[in-house]
Amino acid sequence: DAGITQSPRHKVTETGTPVTLRCHQTENHRYMYWYRQDPGHGLRLIHYSYGVKDTDKGEVSDGYSVSRSKTEDFLLTLESATSSQTSVYFCAISAPGASGRETQYFGPGTRLLVL
């Protein structure tokens, strides 16, 4: 199994509070991703990173920001949580190169409930 951990695994928070989720990898992979999983939508990409301090938006990035100051850590921040951000969040990593990038390995997920 790829060495990917996410913290916290579960979180309950209130509307309007900031929340930060952490993804940590031990594989030294260049690419890291944040997805959210919602019933009826599958997985949707929030943000991704292609290197330290290099990030870009995915298809559902509004209300989220990310940071990557070290290869191994990729943080997802909800600046002011809303109930629509209640979801399961997954981090993924992939290796560089044309064939490496396309194969992604997923963390165990963080279940977030915004009240």
Add this chain to the structure above:
Amino acid sequence: GNSVTQMEGPVTLSEEAFLTINCTYTATGYPSLFWYVQYPGEGLQLLLKATKADDKGSNKGFEATYRKETTSFHLEKGSVQVSDSAVYFCALWGSGGSNYKLTFGKGTLLTVNP
């Protein structure tokens, strides 16, 4: 843009039954195709992949063939087990420009009864 359509579930089968989960895609160029599996309470795991037309991906008794003429990548297994109960996601990795990302289908829940 790219899109993936997979059969809606849930799918309920008896042990040792034959499984097919349909997946079709829309993409430009020559995407790579994937099946991921998610067991209850866990993250997604790569089940199999195919990177070019007519390739067959296989793993743990599951198979899928990349059919460019029908833009399909259907997942099959000849004899399912209770332990195969999970959600299955079809996905594609686009080629070229802004298509360098995984696009997922909505997932199909499979329940296998003893």
